[in-house]
Amino acid sequence: MSVGVEALFTSALGLQLPWVVEDVKLDTAKRRIDFEIGCQGVSLSCPACGAAAQPVHDRLRRSWRHLDFFQFEAWLHCDVPRVACGGCGKTTQMSVPWARPGSGFTAAFEALALTLCRDLPVRQAAALLRCGDKQLWRRIEHYVGQARALERLDGVSVVGIDETSLRRGQHYITVVHDLVAKRLLFATEGRSHQTVLDFVADLRAHGGDPAQVRHVCMDMSAAYALGVTKALPQAQISYDRFHVVAMAMEAMDQVRRQEMADDPTQVRQALGGRTPQALRQLMWGMRRNPATWSRKQIDTMHWLQRSGLKSARAWRLKMALREVYAQARTHNDPEQADQDLKAWLGWARRCRLEPFKKLASTLAERQDAVVRGMVDHRSNAFVEAMNGPLQQAKRAARSFRTSTNFIAIAYLRMAKLKHLPASPFALAQAQ
Structure with a gap:
């Protein structure tokens, strides 16, 4: 391999003296390229205390997985020196500039892995990088822990x-x-x-x-x-208004399910002899916003509102609670929102629907916080x-x-x- 190519890869890897690329081996059959990196000099600064011109005690063989070179898997290899320092009396291994201590991957490879894991499932990222997902999990935990240790959370309100x-x-x-x-x-x-x-x-x-x-x-x-x-x-x-309305939705579903279980024939008759498929339209029509109803749901909900079913009362209660929230958002008046909620709670207590009576009791115990969530529009x-x-x-x-x-x-x-x-x-x- 010519000196020019070795110098090119030394520059491409961002190496500076005493680190240089000494050899490059390409194996197309194994789809792999190996870079041999050397550390020049028989005396180096001590990594522990910084004393200059300390002798090299020995060298330990290390390898690191690097970013792919075109379609080839790339590896860096180096006999890393250990410096015997006469100043501090320690024998310390040199740190390499392309990887953190103890890692079998280069820093560039780990940075790419984190970038992929932000958007892809970890196992899929590992497959793309041709490594084990356990290896990626260890690096995620290391870098996330390191980054969080440096984070500032002042100003949180x-x-x-x-x-x-x-x-x-x-x-x-x-x-x-x-x-x-x-x-x-x-x-x-x-x-x-x-x-x-x-x-x-x-x-x-x-x-x-x-x-x-x-x-x-x-x-x-x-x-x-x-x-x-x-x-x-x-x-x-x-x-949160999302959870409050979700509780009303659950109460409404409980009423509908219980009514269907008690007397499904009466429900079908009240809905004009609706088929089982139409009953499913009823379920989704009661849950969805009227603006998003399909034609079949509009027809089914028309029959529901003209019926005397408990499900109709439950649906009206749910929609009324949503209207209380809408009015609070429009007027931004805590007193008015409190009065509107009290009126709804009174209706829910008198509705003879046990799920809504329980919901009214729950909301009444936390009324101030519920109203605050209405008016502040926080979610x-x-x-x-x-x-x-x-x-x-x-x-x-x-x-x-x-x-x-x-x-x-x-x-x-x-x-x-x-x-x-x-x-x-x-x-x-x-x-």
Whole structure:
């Protein structure tokens, strides 16, 4: 191999003296290229204390996987010197500039792996890179932990708290998002009040002030409410309108299912002798916004509203609650929103539908926080939106072996970490 080619690859790999490419071997049959890197000089500075002109004690053989060279798998090999220092008395191995200590991949390869894992399932990224997914998980956890240690969380004032499932059964992850900056702040296993206390401790560790957190948006979890009361005394709680309306939807579904189970013939007669297919249209028509009804759903819902079914009352109650939220958003008047909600609660208590009576009792106990959520227009919609892609990636990759894996990929994708390695394929800045 000519000296010009070796010098070319030395420059391409970003090496500087005493590190140089001494040999390049291309094996087209194995689709592999190997770079032999040498460290010139018989005396080097001590890596431990910096003393100059210290003798080389011995050399240890090391190899690293690098970015592919065209279609070829690329590897770097080097006999890394260990320096025997007369100043500090230590024998220390030199650090190589292309990889972090202890890693079998170059820094550029790891940066590309992180870039791919932001958008692809980890197992799919591993297949593209021709390496094991366990190797990628270790690097995700290392760099995410390193980046989070450098993150500053000062200025956080509005947060959303929610839970997401880790796997089937009672296995949950609590996530806390900054609803202003739209980023994940904290994730931990469990969904008890202790998770909120852990978040506050993490917030302090990263320069945040719990006293600056003025607003917490969440579902009606008693455990989260207890944690906020203990650890964030300055914060006002508002219950997310998404969860409140979802509770009304569930109450409505309970009424419909029970009515169908008790007397399906009466339901069909009240709907004009509707077929089983039309009954399915009823289910979706009751759940969907009227503006999105199909023609069949419009027809079915017309019959429902003219009937005396319990399901019709349940649907009207659900729609009335949505209207309470719409009016609160329009008028932005806490007193009016409180009066409208009280009126709805009175109707729900008198409706003789047990699921709605229970819902009215639940909302009445938390009325101030529910009204606050109406008027402030704050929502956990961002948190809910982020749970979807994370669950999809989990199902696609089928490689979230532990809660640590799950939390690490959540931070990588949603925390907007500023101290991760930049992609090696980022566009060069114009000079």
